[in-house]
Amino acid sequence: MISERQATAQALRMEGLGNFPLREEAQRELIAAIQRAARDVDHASAITSRWIECNRFAPTPAEIYVLAARCDREYDPREWRCSKCDGTGFVEVYELHTWRSANDKTVEQISHEQFERLLQQVSGIIGEQIVTSAAAHCNACARGRRMAEESRQNEAENAQEKPAARRSTGLNRVQPADFKQAAGKDAE
Numbered sequence: 001m002i003s004e005r006q007a008t009a010q011a012l013r014m015e016g017l018g019n020f021p022l023r024e025e026a027q028r029e030l031i032a033a034i035q036r037a038a039r040d041v042d043h044a045s046a047i048t049s050r051w052i053e054c055n056r057f058a059p060t061p062a063e064i065y066v067l068a069a070r071c072d073r074e075y076d077p078r079e080w081r082c083s084k085c086d087g088t089g090f091v092e093v094y095e096l097h098t099w100r101s102a103n104d105k106t107v108e109q110i111s112h113e114q115f116e117r118l119l120q121q122v123s124g125i126i127g128e129q130i131v132t133s134a135a136a137h138c139n140a141c142a143r144g145r146r147m148a149e150e151s152r153q154n155e156a157e158n159a160q161e162k163p164a165a166r167r168s169t170g171l172n173r174v175q176p177a178d179f180k181q182a183a184g185k186d187a188e
């Protein structure tokens with residue numbers, strides 16, 4: 001939480017906007033909202049700057065809270081590290097692929113331990129059974145979720161251009177190019 005003086009300085013940056021509260025009580029509400037919503041001075045400054053960039057009118061306290069969540073450090077990978085993906089937005093996932101026939105394959109998500117164990121047990125032949133590791137978007141942080149959303153949108157755009165060749169497993173998988181090539185070659 002920042003000091004009242006710091007919050008006041010941010011509020012006053014918005015003084016030139018329309019409907020800026022003239023009454024002292026209303027001003028104090030705005031200052032208190034900034035004070036409570038902001039994690040620190042940088043966050044408060046980011047909230048204010050973002051508001052000024054996008055609006056001609058002064059915010060209500062409620063709008064400050066909404067914007068504070070959106071300007072959260074979580075969105076800045078330089079400031080924030082997700083414990084699951086270390087801020088990269090990617091995690092490694094492990095899968096067991098089992099073919100019942102040339103065009104009928106099941107994909108199961110497995111743990112890293114299962115991956116290590118199955119590596120010794122499956123034939124490792126595409127068309128039979130393989131274990132594989134692949135990069136997936138992290139679902140534990142905003143960065144990973146945003147990247148997943150972007151790739152879903154790209155996929156949707158691509159799908160309009162050409163019919164989908166494969167069914168999605170529901171996992172936001174990123175196919176390593178070399179693995180895709182190897183699989184393609186084998187299928188021919």
Ligand SMILES: [Zn+2]
Pocket residue numbers: 082083084085086087088089090138139140141142144
């Ligand atoms: Zn993450």
